[in-house]
Amino acid sequence: EADIYQTPRYLVIGTGKKITLECSQTMGHDKMYWYQQDPGMELHLIHYSYGVNSTEKGDLSSESTVSRIRTEHFPLTLESARPSHTSQYLCASSEARGGRGNTIYFGEGSWLTVV
Amino acid sequence: GQQLNQSPQSMFIQEGEDVSMNCTSSSIFNTWLWYKQDPGEGPVLLIALYKAGELTSNGRLTAQFGITRKDSFLNISASIPSDVGIYFCAGSGNTPLVFGKGTRLSVIA
Numbered sequence: 001e002a003d004i005y006q007t008p009r010y011l012v013i014g015t016g017k018k019i020t021l022e023c024s025q026t027m028g029h030d031k032m033y034w035y036q037q038d039p040g041m042e043l044h045l046i047h048y049s050y051g052v053n054s055t056e057k058g059d060l061s062s063e064s065t066v067s068r069i070r071t072e073h074f075p076l077t078l079e080s081a082r083p084s085h086t087s088q089y090l091c092a093s094s095e096a097r098g099g100r101g102n103t104i105y106f107g108e109g110s111w112l113t114v115v
Numbered sequence: 116g117q118q119l120n121q122s123p124q125s126m127f128i129q130e131g132e133d134v135s136m137n138c139t140s141s142s143i144f145n146t147w148l149w150y151k152q153d154p155g156e157g158p159v160l161l162i163a164l165y166k167a168g169e170l171t172s173n174g175r176l177t178a179q180f181g182i183t184r185k186d187s188f189l190n191i192s193a194s195i196p197s198d199v200g201i202y203f204c205a206g207s208g209n210t211p212l213v214f215g216k217g218t219r220l221s222v223i224a
Contacts (some may be wrong), residue, residue, distance in 0.1 A: 006157075033168075033211075040201065043217045058211070090157050102146045102207040106157035113142065 006107035023091030032074040036091040121215030137188040138204035147187035
């Protein structure tokens with residue numbers, strides 16, 4: 001069972017606002033990820049990190065940014081939200097080592113609505 | 116990049132029926148994973164497979180890692196209403212995990 005926490009779960013904000021989605025995990029996992037998912041649709045990797053001070057962009061281009069200053073914390077920031085950013089954002093983590101290093105565990109997700 | 120083909124896209128079944136879904140890849144994978152996602156929630160890991168030919172069960176769920184390392188299937192026996200949701204396969208070789216597009220399962224009581 002994974003211990004990965006996302007806040008807020010639901011957020012409705014106005015266009016142009018800056019938002020930060022928080023993600024924390026208590027498992028000491030080195031790898032962390034952000035996925036974007038529209039309701040009932042496929043998952044798109046937008047950012048990932050293999051450790052502190054390491055961040056990479058994923059397959060789907062995103063205007064969001066991430067930081068990894070502490071192992072357990074991987075926040076995602078949108079400097080100026082737009083309606084096109086409305087989606088569910090899922091944080092995930094995995095161990096770095098061995099064959100199980102690609103087994104990722106998800107948080108409950110953050111639903112963002114930009115009006 | 117790597118792609119996964121997951122089928123079927125959706126299924127409507129009667130309660131009590133068995134369900135089968137599968138994923139195929141254009142590349143060889145070292146890991147196959149199966150997740151279930153309920154509406155409004157994050158995906159939950161059901162079964163993880165790390166070895167070609169591996170067959171693993173989790174209650175009424177059974178999944179296998181194909182011997183070619185390019186496919187995997189998930190079976191659900193005696194379906195119940197709470198099996199409703201979206202099931203995702205995921206796999207990886209030496210790159211980040213790739214997800215299938217999901218199988219949407221509806222169970223009719």
